[in-house]
Amino acid sequence: MKKILTIIRKEWMEVFQNRLVIFTVVFLPLLMTAIPLGILYSMRDTATAAGGNSLSGEIPAQMAAVCSSTMSGADCVRAYILSQFLVLFMIIPVAIPGAIAAYSVVGEKTTRSLEPLLATPITTLELLIGKCLAAVIPAVVATFAAYGIFALGAWIILADPAMTGFLSEARWLIAIIAVGPLLALMAVTFSLMVSSRVNDPRVAEQISTIVIVPVLAGFFGQISGLFVLNVGIISVTAAVLAAFDVLMFYLATRLFQRESILTRWK
Amino acid sequence: MIHTENLTKKFGAVLAVDALNLDVPEGEVFGFLGPNGAGKTTTVRLLTSLISPTRGTATVAGFAIGRRDTDIRRTVGLLTETPGMYDNLSAEYNLKIYAELYEVADVRGQVEKYLKMLGLWDRRMDAAGTFSKGMKQKLAIARALLHEPRVLFLDEPTAGLDPEASHLVREFIAELKKEGRTIFLCTHNLDEADRLCDRVGVFKTRLLVVDSPANLRNSVFGRKVVIHLRAADEKLADVARRLAFVREVGVVDNKLVVSLENPEAQNPDLIRELVRAGADVMFVGELRHSLEDVYLQLMKNA
Numbered sequence: 140m141k142k143i144l145t146i147i148r149k150e151w152m153e154v155f156q157n158r159l160v161i162f163t164v165v166f167l168p169l170l171m172t173a174i175p176l177g178i179l180y181s182m183r184d185t186a187t188a189a190g191g192n193s194l195s196g197e198i199p200a201q202m203a204a205v206c207s208s209t210m211s212g213a214d215c216v217r218a219y220i221l222s223q224f225l226v227l228f229m230i231i232p233v234a235i236p237g238a239i240a241a242y243s244v245v246g247e248k249t250t251r252s253l254e255p256l257l258a259t260p261i262t263t264l265e266l267l268i269g270k271c272l273a274a275v276i277p278a279v280v281a282t283f284a285a286y287g288i289f290a291l292g293a294w295i296i297l298a299d300p301a302m303t304g305f306l307s308e309a310r311w312l313i314a315i316i317a318v319g320p321l322l323a324l325m326a327v328t329f330s331l332m333v334s335s336r337v338n339d340p341r342v343a344e345q346i347s348t349i350v351i352v353p354v355l356a357g358f359f360g361q362i363s364g365l366f367v368l369n370v371g372i373i374s375v376t377a378a379v380l381a382a383f384d385v386l387m388f389y390l391a392t393r394l395f396q397r398e399s400i401l402t403r404w405k
Numbered sequence: 406m407i408h409t410e411n412l413t414k415k416f417g418a419v420l421a422v423d424a425l426n427l428d429v430p431e432g433e434v435f436g437f438l439g440p441n442g443a444g445k446t447t448t449v450r451l452l453t454s455l456i457s458p459t460r461g462t463a464t465v466a467g468f469a470i471g472r473r474d475t476d477i478r479r480t481v482g483l484l485t486e487t488p489g490m491y492d493n494l495s496a497e498y499n500l501k502i503y504a505e506l507y508e509v510a511d512v513r514g515q516v517e518k519y520l521k522m523l524g525l526w527d528r529r530m531d532a533a534g535t536f537s538k539g540m541k542q543k544l545a546i547a548r549a550l551l552h553e554p555r556v557l558f559l560d561e562p563t564a565g566l567d568p569e570a571s572h573l574v575r576e577f578i579a580e581l582k583k584e585g586r587t588i589f590l591c592t593h594n595l596d597e598a599d600r601l602c603d604r605v606g607v608f609k610t611r612l613l614v615v616d617s618p619a620n621l622r623n624s625v626f627g628r629k630v631v632i633h634l635r636a637a638d639e640k641l642a643d644v645a646r647r648l649a650f651v652r653e654v655g656v657v658d659n660k661l662v663v664s665l666e667n668p669e670a671q672n673p674d675l676i677r678e679l680v681r682a683g684a685d686v687m688f689v690g691e692l693r694h695s696l697e698d699v700y701l702q703l704m705k706n707a
Contacts, residue, residue: 145505149491156493251489255548258453258483259506260475398456402416 142261146269147276153246154239154273163238164277168231168285175224176292182217183296217297218305224289225314225368226358231282232323233354236274237347240330243270245343248400257397267392271327278323286315310370313377321380326350328387335395406431406556406587407452411461414447421447423611424461429604431555434578434588436602436618438595438700443609445591446486449558452589453483466555479507482554486561488545492534496525496544499533500551507552519547523577539570546577556587563594575601599696607703614703618696625699627652629692630668632661632676635685644682648675662692 154160206215247253256266294303305311330347337343360366407429414422421444429435439445450456452465454474462469468476490499497516504512520526523543528536533544542562549557562578563571571594578601581588592598598605599618606615614621634641637659645654645663650671652664661679665671668691676686 141508142506145502149494149502152494152498153491250492251485251487252491253489254455254485255483255489255503255545256506257455258478258481258485259503260479260508261506262475401450401455 142265143269143272146261146266147273150239150243150270150273151277154242157242160238160242164235164281167234168281171227171231172285172289172292175221175227175289176296178220178224179217179293179296182220214299214302217302221293221302221305222368223362225311226354226361228282228286228289228315229318229322229354229357230351231285232278232319233326233351234348235278235281236323236327237330237350238344239274239277240270240327240334240347242334242344243274243331244334244395244400245337245339248338254401257401263392263395263397267331267388267395270331271324271388274327274330275320275323278326279320282315282319282323286311308370310368310373313370313373314368317377318373318380321377321384322354324384325380325387328384328391331391332387332394335391335400406433407435407463407465407589409452409461409463412448412451412458412463413460414444414451414456415459420610422451422458425608425612427606427612427615429587429589431587432585433603434582434590434601436598436605437589437591437608438593438598438605439608440704441593445608446560448608449483449560449589449591453481453558454478479552480555482549482552482557484545484549484557484559484562486564488541490533490536490541490544490548493532495530496520496533496536497529499544500548503548504551509552515551515553519550523547524573537570539566539573542566542570542574543577546574550581554586556589557581558589558591560591561593562590563592563597571597595696595700605696607700609704618699621696621699622694625702626694627664628666628668629662629664630672630675630689631692632663632679632684632689633687634659634661634679635687637661637684641679641682641684644678644684645675648678651675 155164206218210218244253247256290303290306293306297303326347329350330343333346334343337346357368361368366372407427409425409427412422412425412427413420423444425448437445437448447456451458451470452463454465454470454477457471462471464470465477466480468480470477491502494502497520500516500520501512504515509515517526520529523546525540525543525547528540533541536544546559546562549559559578563574566574575597578588578590582601588601590598590602602618604615604617605621607613607621614624616624637656639656642654642656642661645651645661650665650667652666654664655662663675665675672689676689680686
């Protein structure tokens with residue numbers, strides 16, 4: 140455990156001196172928070188104007204899945220739009236760790252610091268857990284912080300307990316608390332796998348961005364009305380991700396061949 | 406302390422290390438010499454459990470490679486060919502990381518000890534990236550010593566250093582030798598090997614020869630004495646040639662170069678005969694071939 144903590148501290152000391160990483164860790168969550176808050180703010184007057192019109196039976200199915208029958212039309216629109224933002228918060232845990240983890244192994248290769256590191260009594264498992272956590276923790280903290288800021292901002296902008304209560308529903312909490320960290324772990328293990336196999340940090344980072352595709356697919360799928368992220372879908376996603384992460388981490392440890400990494404340097 | 410039996414490493418079809426049989430006793434400084442691409446670094450990686458052998462076995466400090474790899478890594482210190490420091494981190498923090506990974510009990514104490522010993526204490530808070538090549542190398546040596554390893558593998562410790570930094574590193578290795586550590590020194594610097602090593606092995610995929618530098622010189626070139634005369638000629642050379650124990654005689658300027666098996670025992674008789682034949686002997690010395698001459702000769706034969 141002590142060696143894992145040493146690796147985490149070392150990674151943070153190194154990585155957070157990189158301005159690009161700091162930019163990614165700080166700016167992306169801020170952007171992902173500012174966009175929905177801006178939209179909510181711009182909708183505020185529209186919603187007020189819509190007043191207390193009752194919900195008609197002609198609303199699209201994907202909106203009906205989000206709204207309750209007691210909601211006014213304006214509230215339903217707001218609730219529906221709020222639900223769209225959920226996937227935005229899933230982009231943060233995928234994007235941030237990629238920037239950190241992609242550099243993780245390749246960076247050590249290029250600076251030639253990997254050989255002395257591997258010559259210490261650290262096991263491959265300890266090394267990979269350390270590197271994984273060093274990338275996952277900032278992503279999860281950033282996601283939680285972004286969600287917290289968003290919830291606070293929404294509470295101020297909407298000034299409606301029913302709407303802000305919407306943000307603490309099970310599907311939001313499962314998504315933020317479970318799916319977010321699991322997505323972060325997926326992104327990190329994938330980045331580590333790529334990082335173990337390529338020799339250029341830029342290539343590692345570019346390939347690692349592929350993991351954002353499923354999240355974007357979810358975002359567009361929801362917007363286009365293909366599905367609505369309800370508790371069931373999010374819970375199943377969390378379960379599948381958990382199993383997938385275990386498999387990915389196992390593969391990452393298998394792909395991290397000390398010998399190949401040391402001897403196949405270009 | 407280091408024992409190998411038919412240690413072999415192949416990378417695909419490329420044979421990097423061919424059936425290495427070697428014994429390095431405790432406290433010895435062993436020089437591992439060979440050209441670029443000879444397989445020296447591969448051998449070091451095998452012996453430090455960084456890579457696994459294709460065939461053969463080896464033990465380091467009593468631990469078998471492939472079976473007790475973590476114990477080996479805990480016991481040995483490795484100075485890699487390039488320092489590989491974390492350039493953005495301070496010298497002190499670089500060492501702290503490794504002290505923790507090597508499970509050193511007194512991290513702060515050991516870091517301070519080696520930073521002071523290698524003259525880096527005043528620069529401990531500076532980023533390693535701001536260090537000169539020599540300072541980085543010293544920092545890497547400190548890193549390799551933090552856990553007080555019984556066996557130390559030094560891969561080209563003075564490569565690319567200026568003469569002053571090389572001298573400092575060599576002095577430090579000599580100090581380590583005095584402490585009784587076993588040192589496996591890979592180097593291209595034959596003068597360095599000659600000065601520091603108890604024995605050297607000349608390696609080119611396979612081990613060509615192992616012996617002390619002095620014995621290697623004798624076995625490759627034999628022992629030769631140089632007799633400086635006021636005037637040397639073939640007549641005096643013939644006098645020397647007539648002696649049964651003399652193997653070969655050459656005349657170079659006013660010097661006779663005589664090959665002998667045991668100069669300490671045979672020199673007095675040789676000099677006596679030359680003086681009797683009228684030679685004015687000014688002084689006598691032994692012709693000392695450098696380890697480089699020996700190495701080049703061996704490589705030529707290989």
